[in-house]
Amino acid sequence: MPNTKLSATVPAVLALATAAALTGCTVTVQSPAGEPAPAPSSSSSSSSSSSASHVTKKSGDSRGTGDVEVTPVVETKHTAKPATGPRIVSFKVVQKPRCPEGTDVYRTEGAPLIIKWKITGAHSAALSVDDPTGTPGTYGPVGLHGTQEFTFSCAGEPGHKETHTYALYTVGGGKQRHKTLTVSATVRETGIPVT
Known part of the structure; x- marks a missing residue:
């Protein structure tokens, strides 16, 4: 049973x-x-x-x-520990440069380069432009976040590419971090600067 x-x-x-x-x-x-x-x-x-x-x-x-x-x-x-120390959250081009072209009657104006960045965990930041030595801040000190406008010279013969390199560095707060941007614009006409 x-x-x-x-x-x-x-x-x-x-x-x-x-x-x-x-x-x-x-x-x-x-x-x-x-x-x-x-x-x-x-x-x-x-x-x-x-x-x-x-x-x-x-x-x-x-x-x-x-x-x-x-x-x-x-x-x-098990959770990962949050990252500490300086960090470059973003460093990017928000407006590409453009060289001017055309005549006084039919003219396309040029446009400057605009870059934007954001840093956390550092005391301040520094920006360098076209510096082959890798020295932080040859352009100058900048805030932990912001934007900066740069004029391209657009010199040279038509078809030539004007190229510049921009480097952002963290200052203080721990191990230094940096990022670079290389930006180009094509010359459309001889010797016409960006206005």
Whole structure:
């Protein structure tokens, strides 16, 4: 004759095991000697977190008529430490330079270069222009965020590319960081400067 109390416990254990499997928990069912373990097992893990639940029967009589108990395991998560020290969040061209062209009647005006930047974690910043030595601040000190406009000379023969290099440096607050931008504009007509 089947054990009716154990049979009534099996659906509850199966329900707990199914719920645990859907939430990524590990389930283990222990039963007294001579009785089969009714619950399936499923496990899931990741490199950043882990969690588990352990399902056991409370001690009852030798026929396994005790209640089912769920014991949670502490969940641990590993999070990356936030970056510290100076950081150049952005350094980009917001307006490309353009050399002027055309006649006095049909003329296309030139456009200056405009760059923009943002720095965090530093005391201040410095900007250099066309400096082959890599010396910070040959153009001058600048704020931690801002914009700067530069005029291109547009000298030379038509088709020549006028090129300039801009370097942004962090000052203070930790290890110095820097980024560079190289920007070009094509000369359209001989010796016409940007206005």
